[in-house]
Amino acid sequence: MLPGPLSSLLFASLASSVQAVQPSAPDPIVAPLRDLKWGQLNFLHTTDTHGWLAGHLQEPSYSADWGDYVSFAARMRENAESQGLDLLVIDTGDRVEGNGLYDSSEPKGIYLSEILRQQHIDLISAGNHELYKQSTSEAEFFTTVPHFAGNYLASNIDILHPVTQRYMPLGLRFRKLVTKNQGIRIVAFGFLFDFTMNANNTRVQRVEDTIKESWFQEAIRDKEVDLFLVIGHVPVRSIEYNAIYREIRGIRWDTPIQFFGGHYHIRDFVRYDSKAYGLASGRFMETIGFMSIDGLSTSHQQIKPALAAPRFNRKYIDNNVLSFYHHTGLNEESFPTEHGRNVSLLIQQSRTDLQLDQVFGCAPRNLWMFREQYPGDDSVYSWLEKEVLPVSIRDDSRNGKMALVIVNTGAIRFDIFKGPFTQDTTYIVSPFTSGFRYVKDVPFDKASFVVEVLNRQHQILADGRHNADLVAWQLAPPEQSAYTHDSMDDGPIRSSRAYAGLLANQASFITSGYLEPNLIPGYTTTDDGGKDGDDTVHSPITVYRVPSCIQALTYNSSATPENVDLVYVDFIEPYVAFAAKFAGLDVDFSKDSDVFMPNKTLTSLISDWVKENWPCDDV
Ligand SMILES: *[C@@H]1O[C@H](CO)[C@@H](O)[C@H](O)[C@H]1NC(C)=O
Ligand SMILES: *[C@@H]1O[C@H](CO)[C@@H](O)[C@H](O)[C@H]1NC(C)=O
Ligand SMILES: *[C@@H]1O[C@H](CO)[C@@H](O)[C@H](O)[C@H]1NC(C)=O
Ligand SMILES: *[C@@H]1O[C@H](CO)[C@@H](O)[C@H](O)[C@H]1NC(C)=O
Numbered sequence: 001m002l003p004g005p006l007s008s009l010l011f012a013s014l015a016s017s018v019q020a021v022q023p024s025a026p027d028p029i030v031a032p033l034r035d036l037k038w039g040q041l042n043f044l045h046t047t048d049t050h051g052w053l054a055g056h057l058q059e060p061s062y063s064a065d066w067g068d069y070v071s072f073a074a075r076m077r078e079n080a081e082s083q084g085l086d087l088l089v090i091d092t093g094d095r096v097e098g099n100g101l102y103d104s105s106e107p108k109g110i111y112l113s114e115i116l117r118q119q120h121i122d123l124i125s126a127g128n129h130e131l132y133k134q135s136t137s138e139a140e141f142f143t144t145v146p147h148f149a150g151n152y153l154a155s156n157i158d159i160l161h162p163v164t165q166r167y168m169p170l171g172l173r174f175r176k177l178v179t180k181n182q183g184i185r186i187v188a189f190g191f192l193f194d195f196t197m198n199a200n201n202t203r204v205q206r207v208e209d210t211i212k213e214s215w216f217q218e219a220i221r222d223k224e225v226d227l228f229l230v231i232g233h234v235p236v237r238s239i240e241y242n243a244i245y246r247e248i249r250g251i252r253w254d255t256p257i258q259f260f261g262g263h264y265h266i267r268d269f270v271r272y273d274s275k276a277y278g279l280a281s282g283r284f285m286e287t288i289g290f291m292s293i294d295g296l297s298t299s300h301q302q303i304k305p306a307l308a309a310p311r312f313n314r315k316y317i318d319n320n321v322l323s324f325y326h327h328t329g330l331n332e333e334s335f336p337t338e339h340g341r342n343v344s345l346l347i348q349q350s351r352t353d354l355q356l357d358q359v360f361g362c363a364p365r366n367l368w369m370f371r372e373q374y375p376g377d378d379s380v381y382s383w384l385e386k387e388v389l390p391v392s393i394r395d396d397s398r399n400g401k402m403a404l405v406i407v408n409t410g411a412i413r414f415d416i417f418k419g420p421f422t423q424d425t426t427y428i429v430s431p432f433t434s435g436f437r438y439v440k441d442v443p444f445d446k447a448s449f450v451v452e453v454l455n456r457q458h459q460i461l462a463d464g465r466h467n468a469d470l471v472a473w474q475l476a477p478p479e480q481s482a483y484t485h486d487s488m489d490d491g492p493i494r495s496s497r498a499y500a501g502l503l504a505n506q507a508s509f510i511t512s513g514y515l516e517p518n519l520i521p522g523y524t525t526t527d528d529g530g531k532d533g534d535d536t537v538h539s540p541i542t543v544y545r546v547p548s549c550i551q552a553l554t555y556n557s558s559a560t561p562e563n564v565d566l567v568y569v570d571f572i573e574p575y576v577a578f579a580a581k582f583a584g585l586d587v588d589f590s591k592d593s594d595v596f597m598p599n600k601t602l603t604s605l606i607s608d609w610v611k612e613n614w615p616c617d618d619v
Contacts, residue, residue, distance in 0.1 A: 042290070044090070061318045065343075066119065067118075084182070095144075100422075176188075183300045184299070193232070225255055257275065257276040293313075316535060356423050362616035380415065403566075454475065
């Protein structure tokens with residue numbers, strides 16, 4: 001069923017009684033908060049939301065939903081207006097894939113896009129997930145682009161128009177705008193990193209080539225500019241953003257530049273120089289990034305460039321209503337707007353229609369991606385290897401032939417919490433629709449060596465430059481890529497510390513000014529601005545590295561088998577093929593591989609296992 005206009009889904013009687021945030025969301029917990037510092041120009045930024053517009057229903061710190069964010073942006077805008085300041089709302093892509101609210105409808109995304117459009121977003125761009133499948137980018141083209149007409153930037157993405165069969169820009173290449181209150185003249189771009197895994201109905205031009213095009217060169221030569229604004233689905237520490245930074249600086253040595261990025265799912269803030277900064281605002285609606293810039297010249301007030309000394313401030317806001325109340329100076333009664341409440345209700349209605357709370361089983365314990373050591377009893381990867389895969393990887397046509405299965409760790413997207421495992425959880429943990437493929441009768445030692453090669457790919461691939469596309473394509477979860485990629489950076493950001501947010505928590509402990517004994521565990525970010533970026537003061541979480549791939553053998557056997565079927569998630573076939581060559585396996589994957597377990601995906605395999613093995617009465 002297609003959701004109709006917002007009002008037709010809502011019942012007036014419910015509207016008056018509904019609470020903001022989703023009814024099953026946990027109450028946020030009171031924690032010490034750091035204040036925002038407003039400037040002439042202020043931003044709210046989301047990225048990599050991956051369908052989590054209902055917020056986190058099992059984590060109090062991130063329990064606000066998109067309706068609360070609609071209220072928050074409206075209240076922040078009111079605040080800006082009352083002081084004659086400006087506020088821009090930004091989203092930098094990967095809005096799709098990763099949550100039942102997006103993945104479980106048919107076609108995918110029909111509920112999500114209706115909810116998303118309720119936020120007033122001033123500048124928006126596409127991520128790699130909008131482009132993996134032809135159906136996803138076409139839905140973007142026919143739905144989200146028109147919803148945000150004039151605000152959708154696509155500096156380096158073209159799409160094949162389904163009707164005219166001609167490639168055309170997915171959105172505007174760039175846009176010039178003048179802010180309403182301060183009259184700040186902005187030239188804005190919207191990029192995607194040098195992505196190569198898109199379906200063939202889109203074209204992503206390399207950032208390094210795009211910035212040599214005449215339209216870009218002209219745009220950065222515009223003299224009536226107070227700020228260059230570069231938004232994009234690009235890590236803020238990356239070859240691509242360094243290239244853009246250098247290109248603009250080469251022509252405009254003194255104009256302030258603000259970057260907004262994402263893709264690595266981390267909180268991060270980068271200083272390129274004293275007038276150029278970049279913000280990355282996390283993932284999955286955990287973080288609303290706040291940025292302010294003061295000391296800018298405007299169309300009303302020129303400041304000699306050499307004398308201008310803009311000041312940049314950032315905060316990572318935990319996505320919960322206590323943070324929102326604090327930063328707006330409002331409370332439970334005064335905070336929600338009618339529109340925001342309506343959006344919360346629309347989300348609630350959509351979740352009900354999609355039966356996202358339908359329970360498949362109950363997890364007896366928490367299973368973590370990074371927070372517990374792998375291998376270990378509380379690692380989601382050990383659980384897959386030891387419990388799920390051995391009994392689930394089975395193709396009847398293979399008559400009990402033993403299989404060695406390879407799954408990349410990036411195929412798992414989120415932790416599993418003790419308690420109900422729902423339809424929603426299924427998509428949260430593994431949204432990908434990839435199935436399995438296999439090569440039959442491979443010598444066991446060579447199959448094992450394939451996994452070893454995959455897990456040592458960085459050493460192996462780094463020296464040979466065998467295949468640049470494969471190097472750029474990460475098998476581990478993106479959070480970990482932030483660390484792995486850092487050594488590849490060049491340019492002025494090279495010396496800055498390795499990685500922020502989720503993975504930066506090992507040793508840092510914030511104590512200055514706060515001596516609360518009972519801090520909630522959460523983000524304790526260290527970035528180029530220091531250690532005061534998180535709005536909420538948390539105790540740190542320890543995280544551990546995971547390998548690129550895990551493996552499991554099916555069926556019990558005391559003797560090591562001579563031959564096995566080499567089974568893998570089809571998404572990683574190019575990598576497996578490459579590693580197989582390295583392992584001395586004489587296989588042509590385009591001819592010798594075949595579908596294994598037709599119609600089964602990792603997602604369906606996990607939910608089937610949960611239904612069988614995790615009855616709720618055990619918990
Ligand atoms: C894209 O790939 C499909 C399947 O391989 C092929 O049929 C189609 O012609 C290709 N389209 C373009 C525009 O290259
Ligand atoms: C909120 O929903 C009610 C009930 O459908 C509707 O009357 C009202 O116009 C909506 N308000 C906004 C601001 O969307
Ligand atoms: C393997 O053997 C152990 C112990 O005998 C048993 O608990 C487990 O279920 C078996 N696994 C499979 C996949 O048959
Ligand atoms: C796979 O799905 C297709 C279409 O849904 C169906 O026709 C086919 O029978 C299924 N195959 C198996 C082996 O279940």
